[in-house]
Amino acid sequence: MKAFINAKIHTVSGESYEQGTLLISQGKIVAVGTHVDVPAQAEVVDCSGKVIIPGFIDTHTHVGMWGEGEGQSSYDGNEGTDPITPQVRALDAINPLHQSFADARMGGVTTVQVTPGSGNPIGGQMCVLKTAGTLVDEMVLLPFNGMKAALGENPKNSYGISRRRFPATRMGTAAAIRGALNQAKAYLEKREKDEGTVLDLRWEPLAQVLKGKVPLRVHAHRADDIVTAVRIGEEFGIKIAIEHGTDSAVIADFLAEKQVPVNLGPSFWHRAKIETQAVSFETAGVLEKAGVKLSLISDHPFFPIQYMSIAVAMAHAAGMSPMGALRAYTLSAAEIVGVDERVGSLEAGKDADFTVWDGCPFSIRSHVLETYIDGQAVYTRE
Amino acid sequence: MLAITNARIYTVTNGVIDNGSILIEAGKIAAIGAGLDIPPGARVVDAQGQIVTPGLIDEHSHVGGWEEGIGWEGNDINEFTDPSTPQVSILDGINPADIGFADARKGGVTTVQTMPGSGNVIGGLMLAMKTNGNIVDRMVIKYPSGMKAALGENPKRNYGTQGKSPSTRMGTAAMLREYLLKAKQYDAKQSRGDKDFKYDDKLHNLAMVIRKEIPLRVHCHRADDILTAIRVAKEFDINITLEHCTEGHKVADVIARNGVPACVGPSVWQRAKVETRDISPTTPGAIIKAGGKVAIITDHNIVPQHYFRIAVGLTIREGMPEDEALKAVTINAAEIIGVDDRVGSLEVGKDADLVIWTGDPFEPLTHCVMTIINGEVVYQHSGEEK
Numbered sequence: 001m002k003a004f005i006n007a008k009i010h011t012v013s014g015e016s017y018e019q020g021t022l023l024i025s026q027g028k029i030v031a032v033g034t035h036v037d038v039p040a041q042a043e044v045v046d047c048s049g050k051v052i053i054p055g056f057i058d059t060h061t062h063v064g065m066w067g068e069g070e071g072q073s074s075y076d077g078n079e080g081t082d083p084i085t086p087q088v089r090a091l092d093a094i095n096p097l098h099q100s101f102a103d104a105r106m107g108g109v110t111t112v113q114v115t116p117g118s119g120n121p122i123g124g125q126m127c128v129l130k131t132a133g134t135l136v137d138e139m140v141l142l143p144f145n146g147m148k149a150a151l152g153e154n155p156k157n158s159y160g161i162s163r164r165r166f167p168a169t170r171m172g173t174a175a176a177i178r179g180a181l182n183q184a185k186a187y188l189e190k191r192e193k194d195e196g197t198v199l200d201l202r203w204e205p206l207a208q209v210l211k212g213k214v215p216l217r218v219h220a221h222r223a224d225d226i227v228t229a230v231r232i233g234e235e236f237g238i239k240i241a242i243e244h245g246t247d248s249a250v251i252a253d254f255l256a257e258k259q260v261p262v263n264l265g266p267s268f269w270h271r272a273k274i275e276t277q278a279v280s281f282e283t284a285g286v287l288e289k290a291g292v293k294l295s296l297i298s299d300h301p302f303f304p305i306q307y308m309s310i311a312v313a314m315a316h317a318a319g320m321s322p323m324g325a326l327r328a329y330t331l332s333a334a335e336i337v338g339v340d341e342r343v344g345s346l347e348a349g350k351d352a353d354f355t356v357w358d359g360c361p362f363s364i365r366s367h368v369l370e371t372y373i374d375g376q377a378v379y380t381r382e
Numbered sequence: 383m384l385a386i387t388n389a390r391i392y393t394v395t396n397g398v399i400d401n402g403s404i405l406i407e408a409g410k411i412a413a414i415g416a417g418l419d420i421p422p423g424a425r426v427v428d429a430q431g432q433i434v435t436p437g438l439i440d441e442h443s444h445v446g447g448w449e450e451g452i453g454w455e456g457n458d459i460n461e462f463t464d465p466s467t468p469q470v471s472i473l474d475g476i477n478p479a480d481i482g483f484a485d486a487r488k489g490g491v492t493t494v495q496t497m498p499g500s501g502n503v504i505g506g507l508m509l510a511m512k513t514n515g516n517i518v519d520r521m522v523i524k525y526p527s528g529m530k531a532a533l534g535e536n537p538k539r540n541y542g543t544q545g546k547s548p549s550t551r552m553g554t555a556a557m558l559r560e561y562l563l564k565a566k567q568y569d570a571k572q573s574r575g576d577k578d579f580k581y582d583d584k585l586h587n588l589a590m591v592i593r594k595e596i597p598l599r600v601h602c603h604r605a606d607d608i609l610t611a612i613r614v615a616k617e618f619d620i621n622i623t624l625e626h627c628t629e630g631h632k633v634a635d636v637i638a639r640n641g642v643p644a645c646v647g648p649s650v651w652q653r654a655k656v657e658t659r660d661i662s663p664t665t666p667g668a669i670i671k672a673g674g675k676v677a678i679i680t681d682h683n684i685v686p687q688h689y690f691r692i693a694v695g696l697t698i699r700e701g702m703p704e705d706e707a708l709k710a711v712t713i714n715a716a717e718i719i720g721v722d723d724r725v726g727s728l729e730v731g732k733d734a735d736l737v738i739w740t741g742d743p744f745e746p747l748t749h750c751v752m753t754i755i756n757g758e759v760v761y762q763h764s765g766e767e768k
Contacts, residue, residue, distance in 0.1 A: 069659025
């Protein structure tokens, strides 16, 4: 049992405390508040002048699976041999010893969703895991948490433009996704009627999407691509989440009405593509005001995950409320990926995932001093 | 006349002035200090509670030459047809309508050195320019300001993978030496007035490097590439700057001892290449600690102009002294480019290039209130956008 006393604490789910105590035991939060009874046997850590917030949660990353300075052989993000690959799993490509996990811990990120890339119209299965550990299966919170799909420039670049293969247009990409969903639907209907139907590893995971078990998480930057994602979702009666959502400000009311969540970003970026011309930190505030559920993302390595506190601060600087910005990289992120029962806020009973800072997390001069996951210090600043 | 009053002024070269004023006339700084008399009729900008710094200077960018979100149509920084192209000039490849210039003004960046890319061993001439205007020739404040060269992965990727030279670091260095030697011989012939001297547009430009009229600005990430750049500079007795200098922290003492300017960045970036795997915002601080001279760079559009200040803030967080960080994007950058007679600090007689900020310029929650170039307000925060 460990008690962190005299800290400024932002629980995110509830109150903030100027002189708070966080009590943890066996990897879980026991109590948080100003009037916490600290048992005599507890190890006491004085956090005067320090700030404690929940561990950050990043809903869209390629941590552990994307080459960063190791050369071509380390890229495992896109199974670029076939536009439709629902059978592949991000989980099988994650190296827990990769530098990017250390980056995440250093930046105070304790939970990440890891997703296949956006080269394929249907890219594969995403998962959610903690950022500390050596065995991926022990780090995982949800092994299959969503099916990656992609609209816009990337699939057509990967196939049509570079290889003269289907799909070469936005029309083709949408048709490819519809075609796969229809195949999976036929498979599912057959399987439900006839128990003897042979298991199909390709269509089975998409059947989970059709049954509403997991959402289709759709890479979409341009507003029309976002609307296409919603259209396909309604046609098949499936859950949709938007990844990137660069143009989402111009259709914020539509997204609020449709209750489609947006994993927004990376915003600290150059206008790398035609479809990202509108990239701006102002988008986050517009979505917040319209009532759209959103999280902020690094898309690591495209924006380095260790610097995401700066992106959270910039979202606030550009119009998002301060607590809204913090929530968008903690509790809202947990809710969008479906792990809010365990992480995302400092509440009794939740996992003891939090960070200790030497100042306001919105200041570029502040450092993460310690990152805790399941009550264990997994990063300590030297 | 424009008067900025009641500001906390970071002059860079003469300390900090609290409650200070700056008088601007005919595009130049006419007076600066506390308790200045404001002439009647002056337009007064009250900067109470705000901070004024010189306009930021980005020593290494591709603004105007590498337009964002456009394919080959808007990319004119690498003349990819020949690994050695000293005859080309970025002056002919800059679009003043590039959104990067607007981003620069919004981000308090008033001068950029914009240059060819690193695809070629010798990339071409570069220049320094203000970030406001629509005619590039009138925006330029120094031309040429250097010759681009590149070591490491980029030239060998572009040519070696096509079965052409160079395909190794050895080949790149050999080609650089070959051209420098030719330029040296060319220059000697020309200065002797040899009869068989024949004009050569490549060697004509490169001879400026031999005569030390301009430096060779060498793209180098890995420590061994940094050392190769210094080695070649000594062999030919030329001036160089180290561009990117990603592993500069590993050879900081060598950089300092040789007095070679280190232009470090972009640091808020992924480990995009093998040669950038040790990228870290600690590098500028480490070179300063060793006694070296540092500019911090964006490599725009790798780091967009409007986030330049954030990249600087990150180096402060990781050990760069506050005053050195500001110098690295003002006076140091100006000196390294060779435009410190006009820009880089707030002094009487210098160009009136300055920025008013709501607070510390390197903090995310701060924003740029006003950017002034040559005494003209070129960006003003509207209050609606943030």
